[in-house]
Amino acid sequence: xxxxxxxxxxxxxxxxxxxxxxxxxxxxxxxxxxxxxxxxxxxxxxxxxxxxxxxxxxxxxxxxxxxxxxxxxxxxxxxxxxxxxxxxxxxxxxxxxxxxxxxxxxxxxxxxxxxxxxxxxxxxxxxxxxxxxxxxxxxxxxxxxxxxxxxxxxxxxxxxxxxxxxxxxxxxxxxxxxxxxxxxxxxxxxxxxxxxxxxxxxxxxxxxxxxxxxxxxxxxxxxxxxxxxxxxxxxxxxxxxxxxxxxxxxxxxxxxxxxxxxxxxxxxxxxxxxxxxxxxxxxxxxxxxxxxxxxxxxxxxxxxxxxxxxxxxxxxxxxxxxxxxxxxxxxxxxxxxxxxxxxxxxxxxxxxxxxxxxxxxxxxxxxxxxxxxxxxxxxxxxxxxxxxxxxxxxxxx
Numbered sequence: 001x002x003x004x005x006x007x008x009x010x011x012x013x014x015x016x017x018x019x020x021x022x023x024x025x026x027x028x029x030x031x032x033x034x035x036x037x038x039x040x041x042x043x044x045x046x047x048x049x050x051x052x053x054x055x056x057x058x059x060x061x062x063x064x065x066x067x068x069x070x071x072x073x074x075x076x077x078x079x080x081x082x083x084x085x086x087x088x089x090x091x092x093x094x095x096x097x098x099x100x101x102x103x104x105x106x107x108x109x110x111x112x113x114x115x116x117x118x119x120x121x122x123x124x125x126x127x128x129x130x131x132x133x134x135x136x137x138x139x140x141x142x143x144x145x146x147x148x149x150x151x152x153x154x155x156x157x158x159x160x161x162x163x164x165x166x167x168x169x170x171x172x173x174x175x176x177x178x179x180x181x182x183x184x185x186x187x188x189x190x191x192x193x194x195x196x197x198x199x200x201x202x203x204x205x206x207x208x209x210x211x212x213x214x215x216x217x218x219x220x221x222x223x224x225x226x227x228x229x230x231x232x233x234x235x236x237x238x239x240x241x242x243x244x245x246x247x248x249x250x251x252x253x254x255x256x257x258x259x260x261x262x263x264x265x266x267x268x269x270x271x272x273x274x275x276x277x278x279x280x281x282x283x284x285x286x287x288x289x290x291x292x293x294x295x296x297x298x299x300x301x302x303x304x305x306x307x308x309x310x311x312x313x314x315x316x317x318x319x320x321x322x323x324x325x326x327x328x329x330x331x332x333x334x335x336x337x338x339x340x341x342x343x344x345x346x347x348x349x350x351x352x353x354x355x356x357x358x359x360x361x362x363x364x365x366x367x368x369x370x371x372x373x374x375x376x377x378x379x380x381x382x383x384x385x386x387x388x389x390x391x392x393x394x395x396x397x
Contacts, residue, residue: 029067246282328368
C-alpha cells in the first residue's frame with residue numbers, strides 16, 4: 001500500500017454518513033484486503049472481489065474498501081470522494097474542454113483504448129487538467145466551488161492548528177465529569193491559550209445548574225486552578241438558560257461580571273417560529289451575551305432543531321457582536337454548515353466549541369472544524385482562533 005484515505009461523505013465532512021468509504025493505492029490489492037478483513041470490528045463480509053470488499057461492522061455500519069493502481073490514485077480519490085453533484089459539474093466542465101473524467105484519469109474525448117491519461121496521479125493534477133486549482137474535499141458539494149475556483153476566490157479554510165482555545169466547557173460544578181483543574185490541564189496539553197468554564201445555570205436543575213451563590217463560589221476554584229495551570233487563561237463563564245420569554249435565568253449585573261457568557265435554549269422547544277425568534281432576539285438584546293450556544297437545539301438522530309428566523313437572528317447577532325456557535329459535539333454539530341455560512345455572510349462571528357463534559361470531549365473540536373470548513377470559513381471568521389489578548393478585546397467590546 002503506497003497511499004490510503006477516507007473517501008465519500010466522510011472525507012467531505014458530512015454530519016452524517018450511511019457507510020464508510022476507504023480507498024488504498026497498491027499494485028496488489030490482495031494483502032490490503034486480507035488485512036482489512038482481519039480487523040477486529042468486522043462482523044460480516046457482504047461482498048468481495050479482487051479490488052473491492054464490503055463488510056458490516058460490529059456497530060452496524062457498512063464499510064467498503066477499494067484498491068486502485070497507484071497511477072490512478074488522484075483520479076480515483078477525486079471520483080470516490082464526490083459529491084455526485086460536484087462530479088457531474090466537473091465532468092461537464094471537462095467536456096467543454098474536450099476532455100472526459102472517470103476514476104482512472106482525465107482523457108481526451110473519444111480517446112481510443114490504451115490512451116494515456118492527461119492527468120491521474122494526484123487530485124491537483126485532475127483539477128489542473130480542467131483549468132482549476134485544487135478544491136478541498138469539504139467544499140465539493142456543487143455550492144459554487146467551481147466558479148470560485150475559476151475566479152481564484154476559494155477561501156483558505158480554517159485548520160485545527162488555528163484554534164487557540166475552547167469557549168464552552170463544563171465541569172463537575174454542573175454536569176461535567178472533571179474538575180476545573182483537570183479541564184485546564186487538558187487544555188494545556190492541547191496548547192490552548194484559554195478555556196471558558198461555562199457550567200449550566202440554575203434553571204437546568206437536571207444538570208445541577210449554578211445559582212447566583214454557586215457562580216461566585218466557583219470563581220474561587222477557577223482562581224485556584226489558574227494558579228496551578230498558569231499557561232492557560234481560565235475564563236469565568238456560564239452557559240445561561242434563555243427562558244421561554246427570552247429573559248436570562250441569572251441577573252444581568254452578575255453576567256456582566258463574567259468573562260464569557262454562552263446563552264442557550266434548553267426548554268420549551270415547541271414554540272412556533274415567531275415566538276422562538278422573539279425569544280432569541282430578546283436574549284441577544286440584553287447586551288451581556290457573547291455566544292449563542294447550539295443555536296437550533298437539535299440532537300442528530302434524536303431531536304429536530306427548533307425553527308426561528310435565521311436572517312433576523314443573524315442580523316442582530318452581527319449588530320451586537322454575538323458569535324454563533326458551531327457546537328462540535330457529534331450529536332449536535334449546531335449550527336450546521338449551511339446555516340453557519342449564512343451567519344457569517346450576514347456578518348455574525350462564529351465560535352467553534354466542544355461543549356466538553358469530559359477531557360476527552362475536547363477532541364470533538366475536529367468535528368466542529370469540519371463543519372466550519374464545509375461552511376467556507378477561514379480562521380478570520382472564527383473568534384477562538386484569536387490570541388488571548390485579541391479574544392479579551394473582543395469579549396470586552
